[in-house]
Amino acid sequence: MGKIIVVTSGKGGVGKTTSTANLGTALALLGKTVVVVDADVGLRNLDIVMGLESRIVYTSMDVIEKQCELSKALVKDRRVDGLTLLAASQKNNKDDMQPEEMKAICEKLGETHDYVLVDSPAGIERGFSNASAGADEAIVVTTPDVSAIRDADRIIGLLQHAGIEPINLILNRFSPQLVGSGSMMDQDDVLDILNIDLLGIVPEDPGVITSTNRGIPLVYEDASPGSQAYMRIARRVTGQRIPIPELEQRGFLSNIVNWFTRNR
């Protein structure tokens, strides 16, 4: 029986979908069988972030409406073994799905995969209840700013109330430079407020934008700091003990070097 993990945040735009795509791909690169599930009915995006948007035939709604078998609705990612996507319907809305229906789908997927990663929509309404209905565990994604952290705290409360445990944190878009100058809260500040375990820190990385533009998850690029962060997170998800490295506050010179060498 595989693990069903909901990736959620409360606030939109903090990197849930990017994190789901990269973590799912990273787990597959580590040899695990993974299905990433888009639970954002009506506003699906996991397909385009992963570069699979042109290959979707069936969605979870078709499975619920018994238009097709669950296995047939899974889109295989041809770049890595063991990775598939279950897309959300774009023409329905979140109320067209019941939490129990999503739960049944996740549990069935869990029988045949090591990991079921559910990409939750923003908000605390039906979309969130659908996404978290079948979850054993949760990953909360936040950025180090006040609105994202406040919403993350709200979501953590709801997840705890639903008995989902453990709940781990990904701190996304972290800038060591801004932390160094006192303009951004550091991980200790965020953890002190949210009081959950840290799964990993993803540094602010322009590579995220270019990889999303191309539809190729960042983890395929070994050298980028974001990619390395997601690979470490994936290893931690599999139970490996990987220490969280101190992100160095890079100086002016290395910033210039980085600017020239970066794959833009």
Added chain:
Amino acid sequence: MNISIKRLFGRKPKSSNIAKQRLKLVITQDRLDVDDRFMTRLHHELAEVLAKYFEFSVNSVQMSLKQEGNSYVLVADIPYKKFHDTNPRR
């Protein structure tokens, strides 16, 4: 460098610290499910009672909920000018 010199002379607190303090306050209220009007009402009623004993400016009263470990603490900061004479026999 400019920023750190300013900080050295205590001119501007780090905005990250301000963010943390503000968040702690608002999240404590979120967690306790405190009604938005609750704090204002408490503030007014408390000020009414306190006005019988102290001379102070209502606007200078700062009230906040804080989490300390597993318990919550209501902290009220009331800068008063002087005590009223509450002993009628004097």
